Amino acid sequence: MKLFYTPLKDYVHKVQVVAIETGVYDRLERIPTDPYTRQIEHIQANPLSKVPTLILDDGAGLFGGPAIYEYFDSLHDGPKLFPPSGRARWIALRQLALGDAMFDTFVLRQNELKRPAEFVYTAALENYMATVARALDALEAEAPSFAGFTIGLISIACGLMYLTKIRARDGMDFEWRDERPNLAAWYDRFTDRPSFVPRDNDIALR
Numbered sequence: 001m002k003l004f005y006t007p008l009k010d011y012v013h014k015v016q017v018v019a020i021e022t023g024v025y026d027r028l029e030r031i032p033t034d035p036y037t038r039q040i041e042h043i044q045a046n047p048l049s050k051v052p053t054l055i056l057d058d059g060a061g062l063f064g065g066p067a068i069y070e071y072f073d074s075l076h077d078g079p080k081l082f083p084p085s086g087r088a089r090w091i092a093l094r095q096l097a098l099g100d101a102m103f104d105t106f107v108l109r110q111n112e113l114k115r116p117a118e119f120v121y122t123a124a125l126e127n128y129m130a131t132v133a134r135a136l137d138a139l140e141a142e143a144p145s146f147a148g149f150t151i152g153l154i155s156i157a158c159g160l161m162y163l164t165k166i167r168a169r170d171g172m173d174f175e176w177r178d179e180r181p182n183l184a185a186w187y188d189r190f191t192d193r194p195s196f197v198p199r200d201n202d203i204a205l206r
């Protein structure tokens with residue numbers, strides 16, 4: 001299988017965590033990809049030119065992170081990252097969406113900041129930060145109930161790691177840990193495992 005992904009310094013994407021935890025990491029030919037350069041093999045597999053994108057052994061493209069994570073989870077017989085049914089599944093999918101959205105909202109913020117200064121829409125930046133702050137406050141309330149190792153919790157942890165990375169990189173005056181002790185304590189425990197150690201730092205694209 002071929003995986004188009006964007007290795008970033010000091011950051012671990014969900015796709016790495018899921019690939020390691022499901023035991024498929026060593027079966028992946030990993031292709032570092034800047035999705036904004038519209039690399040031909042990448043857009044043939046995924047017309048949206050988004051990462052992550054997977055090409056299966058039969059040549060079919062698979063994209064939308066959640067589809068890739070659930071596919072990896074189908075390839076092993078161990079404890080599943082996606083709860084199979086019922087309330088546990090809906091909660092995990094909700095958490096997956098929320099963690100994804102924290103990441104995506106910060107990508108939107110960065111794209112806004114790529115505009116020439118006179119075109120940067122400050123109200124949009126404020127709106128993105130307010131959305132992330134509301135998500136963080138909801139997670140702080142929810143954190144004491146976090147249990148187990150699911151796709152939802154992986155997504156939240158990676159969303160938080162992305163905020164941490166961008167804060168350090170951009171020198172942002174914003175720290176998600178401030179006044180969120182439950183979430184911070186959970187994050188430190190949850191990410192203390194080998195799948196959350198950054199790899200590919202030597203080929204990090206940004």
Ligand SMILES: N[C@@H](CCC(=O)N[C@@H](CS)C(=O)NCC(=O)O)C(=O)O
Pocket residue numbers: 035036048049050051052063064065066100104107
């Ligand atoms: N939550 C989505 C996010 C994918 C996504 O938007 N990735 C960005 C990362 S920078 C991307 O590839 N952007 C390229 C583009 O929009 O052209 C997923 O997991 O598939």
